[in-house]
Amino acid sequence: MNEQIDQLADFLDRHRNVLVLTGAGLSTASGIPGYRDEEGVRRGRAPVQGPEFRRNDAVRRRYWARSMVGWQTLAQASPNAGHRALALLEKAGRVGNVITQNVDGLHLRAGSSRLIELHGNIHMVRCLACERRQHRAALQERLLSDNPAFGDVLAQPLPDGDAHVEPESLEGFIVPTCDDCGGVLQPDVVFFGDNVPPERTRQALQWMDDADALLVVGSSLMVFSGYRFCKLAAAAGKPIAAVNAGKTRADDLIGLKLALPAQEVLPAVAGLLAVT
Template structure:
């Protein structure tokens, strides 16, 4: 272990790094490896909680990171649930952007971090994955026991009846209804949409339910909406069955994720946090490491399986 870390310190320049979509970060320190390796050795029923910080490694920007997050780069704010429900124009704008962004968003592949989590699950070390992300990258990586806390963009549901449709199938229908829409764009967003002109939006025909003509919405928990109670209870049960929680790539800003940490601490379980920059749980986590997940996890995994 020591030899591996010392070699990394020799070949890695000691400066803050920066990758597209990933905020600036410093390489991990030797003690970071030792803390997290001990954490992985000591626990065999780990619940992994992931956030946007692992999907930035795949090329999907997050909202809150300094300089590279969506809030830092534009005036764009995510769609609010109540506005989506109330206003047809809001739905039209959302679906127009989502339609153009979908081919690229849906083609993005898992990062190294997603793959390491899958491998840890395969070896029985990780028992459950709870993700705040809506991109289905854990499924693409091959993880099996995944709870999508905020839903996903791959399923679309009617707000007024029980109709639901696969997002790929809906894309075909939207293309038939909007053949004149341009298919070029400059910047993908965390929720899969892009920037369009006012004229492009106004020409777009938003989807409606084929059964009741009600509005359609991705199965995503929009800002201002609540995580379904059944899903909350499922996550609570997963935390109870775990012996530790490992947070990767989340600032834990939203309460739906932070309460997972609160529950774990109430149950006297160890919590490790691996995230670039500060998080809401820094003062209660047992371990906090500030670096890119993909920078440290592969070596941790290789050392773990060879020991």
């Protein structure tokens, strides 16, 4: 383990503009469940698809009921040592920019500033009709007020504030709508089946083009929006390192891989580089 950490510290020391790509595995130490097992296989049922959410009342009911029950897991989560170490490495100039596939907002809370939240931030909600935005925490109060029978439901937490609530228990659940125009509310995230906004994609690809190396942290890279950065780095001859406990889609492209917990590796690397 110590030798691998030394190698990662040397990787960051040799490359002055390292782009960091993070995924759900970084946030599991903060109590947020990950999407996949160590083989990269998705756990549980398929996630909500964006097109279905927008056209189907029943899908929205299921989403908001599950979100109301599971929200507390996200609301109580705090940045872990891995998030904090990355923020320190960024401030010290040991890494360049950070792109996260996570929607939990923990990088921002840890102090990362050169950051793209590729899939958005679940702590905000927007109206699809008038584009009014509001904080998810405020909407939670309304959900609980409108649906008191669900307030004490116990359910297994799932990734990104979801929870396992049986479909037959959703009858009578009141779905929130926009206070201003009555429009459909959606968390300000990129659902599965939807595309990352073009400007966000352009900025992320520019950061990859500018970088001289790529560090992947806590991502299986099974989703193409993350995997593409490894493909681009490899095509440009840029070295790739990864800290991920399990298999990734890009294992054949990664030159240095640490199958170790990010919350242990990143603070150790920051210490070796005298970043405090």
